[in-house]
Amino acid sequence: MATLADLKISEVKLSEEQTGKWGMVIDQDICTGCQACVAACAMENNLSFVGEVDSGYGRSMHWIRIERFWEGAYPEVKMTPNQPMMCQQCGSAPCEPVCPAYATMHSQAEQLNLQVYNRCVGTRYCANNCPYQVRSFNWRDYERPEPLSNQLNPDVTVRRRGVMEKCTFCIQRIHKAQDKAKSEGREVVDGEFTTACAQACPANAITFGRVDDPESLVSQLAHRGHGVKHLEELGALPSVTYFKGG
Amino acid sequence: MIKRIFDWLKQPLGLIAVGIAVLALFSLAAYGIYTTQQPPEQPIQFPHQTHVAFGIQCLYCHPGAAKGPAAGIPSQAKCWGCHNQIAKTQTSLLLAPLKDAVTSGTPIEWVPVAQVPDFVQFNHRAHIAAGKNCEDCHGDMSKVTIAQNPQVFNMGWCLNCHVETAGQDHEKLVKLSDCGTCHY
Ligand code: SF4
Numbered sequence: 407m408a409t410l411a412d413l414k415i416s417e418v419k420l421s422e423e424q425t426g427k428w429g430m431v432i433d434q435d436i437c438t439g440c441q442a443c444v445a446a447c448a449m450e451n452n453l454s455f456v457g458e459v460d461s462g463y464g465r466s467m468h469w470i471r472i473e474r475f476w477e478g479a480y481p482e483v484k485m486t487p488n489q490p491m492m493c494q495q496c497g498s499a500p501c502e503p504v505c506p507a508y509a510t511m512h513s514q515a516e517q518l519n520l521q522v523y524n525r526c527v528g529t530r531y532c533a534n535n536c537p538y539q540v541r542s543f544n545w546r547d548y549e550r551p552e553p554l555s556n557q558l559n560p561d562v563t564v565r566r567r568g569v570m571e572k573c574t575f576c577i578q579r580i581h582k583a584q585d586k587a588k589s590e591g592r593e594v595v596d597g598e599f600t601t602a603c604a605q606a607c608p609a610n611a612i613t614f615g616r617v618d619d620p621e622s623l624v625s626q627l628a629h630r631g632h633g634v635k636h637l638e639e640l641g642a643l644p645s646v647t648y649f650k651g652g
Numbered sequence: 653m654i655k656r657i658f659d660w661l662k663q664p665l666g667l668i669a670v671g672i673a674v675l676a677l678f679s680l681a682a683y684g685i686y687t688t689q690q691p692p693e694q695p696i697q698f699p700h701q702t703h704v705a706f707g708i709q710c711l712y713c714h715p716g717a718a719k720g721p722a723a724g725i726p727s728q729a730k731c732w733g734c735h736n737q738i739a740k741t742q743t744s745l746l747l748a749p750l751k752d753a754v755t756s757g758t759p760i761e762w763v764p765v766a767q768v769p770d771f772v773q774f775n776h777r778a779h780i781a782a783g784k785n786c787e788d789c790h791g792d793m794s795k796v797t798i799a800q801n802p803q804v805f806n807m808g809w810c811l812n813c814h815v816e817t818a819g820q821d822h823e824k825l826v827k828l829s830d831c832g833t834c835h836y
Pocket of ligand 1 (some may be wrong): 441442490606
């Protein structure tokens with residue numbers, strides 16, 4: 407009988423060719439910066455509302471944020487396209503090896519970076535090692551006054567003070583879709599479900615799906631040619647492809 | 653000052669006092685653990701064994717187990733479906749809360765017994781589909797009145813069964829031992 411010890415980390419191939427399983431394509435040219443994805447993500451994933459004071463300390467909590475940059479020097483400043491930024495679900499994630507508690511694991515089944523809340527001891531090392539700065543820390547138990555307390559998603563853990571959290575690619579939706587497909591005796595079909603951000607986006611700037619399936623919409627888009635992966639030179643093998651100026 | 657306290661504790665009376673204090677702390681801790689292992693007070697002393705003896709299937713009252721994450725606790729409408737045809741319901745003292753609940757329309761507030769922590773995402777359907785029986789985790793309900801946990805649900809116990817179920821199937825083992833399968 408195979409045991410847990412047989413699943414050695416060394417079995418995970420960290421080669422350039424590794425494609426991962428789930429991936430995302432974001433078209434920055436059609437993103438309007440409306441923040442609907444940010445709101446949808448917060449609702450879906452039980453994010454805390456940090457409030458003005460703590461936000462001022464840089465403790466705001468988002469699993470996705472819209473970045474904007476300025477190019478050029480005054481007065482010729484030009485705004486770059488809006489850039490939705492979330493956990494890139496790296497194939498070789500810098501956050502993973504630094505966790506002393508093995509709380510940020512690489513899921514071998516789903517090829518995602520996991521955050522196991524009950525294991526996290528809150529060293530915040532992972533957040534400091536994340537080149538995309540997409541991890542947020544629960545500095546407090548933030549209050550959810552009525553009626554906000556009634557909108558919690560039962561499929562997602564409500565995090566407590568002292569743990570790290572980040573985008574999960576809506577793993578609860580992945581599991582739900584897989585469970586439904588399995589109960590009907592079939593495979594998950596492309597487009598059957600999507601992440602909360604992609605679902606909410608009015609401009610359809612975000613596409614989510616299986617990148618290891620060449621037929622899926624997301625791989626077709628990803629292979630269109632001019633997409634970039636952010637900070638690709640770090641070799642973290644991110645799963646999100648961005649399009650800009652196409 | 654501290655030396656004086658130590659000196660006092662070293663004499664026979666002091667030793668007895670220390671002994672009593674240790675004993676008191678120990679029994680308090682033991683009592684604390686004992687209380688966590690007691691089934692909670694329920695609004696009705698629901699006799700599971702009687703219902704099982706009548707041949708009622710688990711899934712008749714807890715149909716959610718076959719369909720989704722939560723097995724569900726039946727509403728009083730479900731109880732009443734059978735009980736309003738049973739003469740004893742009108743007279744039984746045990747069933748008075750049910751009669752009251754139905755006539756006044758207030759829900760019965762059952763206390764869930766078999767629970768996993770918030771950071772564990774459990775799905776009944778997958779377990780039933782994998783051929784697990786209710787009693788594998790919840791114990792033999794034909795022997796107990798109100799539900800009790802015969803089994804402490806902890807991760808080692810879950811994982812043991814997962815690894816056993818996967819057997820030689822590597823793909824299954826990967827899935828069943830993945831942190832992300834239960835924790836997200
Ligand atoms: S919802 Fe779509 S358009 Fe709006 S900010 Fe997000 S990605 Fe951009």
